[in-house]
Amino acid sequence: MLLYHDLRAPNPRRVRIFLAEKGVAYDTIEVSIAAAAHQTQEFRRKNPLALLPVLELADGKVLRESMAICRYVEDVQPEPNLFGVDPWERAQVEQWNRHAELEVFYPIAQVFRNSHTFWTGRIKQAPEFAEIMREQVAARFEWLDDELADRPYIAGSRFTVADITALCAIDFGKVSDIRIDATARPNLAAWHKRVSDRPSAKA
Amino acid sequence: MLLYHDLRAPNPRRVRIFLAEKGVAYDTIEVSIAAAAHQTQEFRRKNPLALLPVLELADGKVLRESMAICRYVEDVQPEPNLFGVDPWERAQVEQWNRHAELEVFYPIAQVFRNSHTFWTGRIKQAPEFAEIMREQVAARFEWLDDELADRPYIAGSRFTVADITALCAIDFGKVSDIRIDATARPNLAAWHKRVSDRPSAKA
Numbered sequence: 423m424l425l426y427h428d429l430r431a432p433n434p435r436r437v438r439i440f441l442a443e444k445g446v447a448y449d450t451i452e453v454s455i456a457a458a459a460h461q462t463q464e465f466r467r468k469n470p471l472a473l474l475p476v477l478e479l480a481d482g483k484v485l486r487e488s489m490a491i492c493r494y495v496e497d498v499q500p501e502p503n504l505f506g507v508d509p510w511e512r513a514q515v516e517q518w519n520r521h522a523e524l525e526v527f528y529p530i531a532q533v534f535r536n537s538h539t540f541w542t543g544r545i546k547q548a549p550e551f552a553e554i555m556r557e558q559v560a561a562r563f564e565w566l567d568d569e570l571a572d573r574p575y576i577a578g579s580r581f582t583v584a585d586i587t588a589l590c591a592i593d594f595g596k597v598s599d600i601r602i603d604a605t606a607r608p609n610l611a612a613w614h615k616r617v618s619d620r621p622s623a624k625a
Numbered sequence: 626m627l628l629y630h631d632l633r634a635p636n637p638r639r640v641r642i643f644l645a646e647k648g649v650a651y652d653t654i655e656v657s658i659a660a661a662a663h664q665t666q667e668f669r670r671k672n673p674l675a676l677l678p679v680l681e682l683a684d685g686k687v688l689r690e691s692m693a694i695c696r697y698v699e700d701v702q703p704e705p706n707l708f709g710v711d712p713w714e715r716a717q718v719e720q721w722n723r724h725a726e727l728e729v730f731y732p733i734a735q736v737f738r739n740s741h742t743f744w745t746g747r748i749k750q751a752p753e754f755a756e757i758m759r760e761q762v763a764a765r766f767e768w769l770d771d772e773l774a775d776r777p778y779i780a781g782s783r784f785t786v787a788d789i790t791a792l793c794a795i796d797f798g799k800v801s802d803i804r805i806d807a808t809a810r811p812n813l814a815a816w817h818k819r820v821s822d823r824p825s826a827k828a
Contacts, residue, residue, distance in 0.1 A: 470768060470771075470772075471724070471728065471768070483713070485716050485720060486720055486724075487719070487720040487723050487724065489719055489723055490716045490717070490719040490720035490723065491716070493715060493716055493719050494712055494713070494715070494716035497712035497715060497716070498712050509697055509700035509701050510686070510697070512696060512697070512700060513688055513693045513694070513696055513697035513700070514693070516690070516692055516693040516696050517688060517689055517690040517693035520690050520692055520693065521674070521689075521690065525674065528731070536754065546757045546760075548751050548753040548754035548757055550751040550753060550754070551739065551751035551753070551754035554749045554751055557749075565673060565674070568673075569673075
């Protein structure tokens, strides 16, 4: 398998951590977003949306989306399980992975896109929306801290793909000066240390 | 099963169409967003995020997220299959369902949230971001029209959950004056008629 990725982008990191947890070997090609390498005609033949990551299989078929890649790998290499083992757990993992994505990952990404100088001059930005999303992130950190008061991981008693989504989201917040206040949000901070201490977090 | 929903909101509609395709019977409770019924303490006990839909099972357990509900139903009633039957098809359906969500549904929802008078005075709005998202939707309609030149459904040769996501997204655009131009986007318009003609579209 060949992964097209950018080492600083959060969606490729979700896939790298997932593959590390699975113990799957793969090759990589760096597609630098900073250098606009994802916008080239050559890369658009891999993904017309010009988004990363892209996974190319041995037979040349490509998957163009982080969670589609993770689900494919879960299917072809089921252990260790990261999406749930029965209908109820799978629904819980999906619920929490989507909460992590829509309530935390997306708002943090929008703060970056709409206010960071990295994008200034490259895309249209709406700084006012960045501020709305920054407030939402603060509210969601409070909500997640409450949720994590009685369980060690985002979706329940064990590590799943929902933890990977939340970790990549929150770590990506640093570039926009979004950080967990460990005094005000002790449960969230303890969870963050727990998942950051896993070897996969370095992938 | 008991579905908490709002008849005008797009995420509950995704679940209603999914259940109609499955032929599953269920009861409903209307939670009017216009009347702020989703913000009550009573409803927040069902979902602390105050979001719809919520599915309550016979044993009282709740699922608080549209795709978590759909995946649970797929697991407990596999036919007709709507998420894919093998690893490759499941990955394709996931990829296209997420494209439909992140590239079409989310931008259309943000146009509504950030520019429609429905939300004025209820949430902070960023009209500038609504315009950025309106332009993205137009670009994505062009992209989807290209994609649908050589296949009848969003994820391939048959109807899947990705079609449900795209249909609910695009129909929800009407309230923000977002419509498919059938002359400029004939493939997208033909797809829209194809999925709208299914009995489930009325759910």
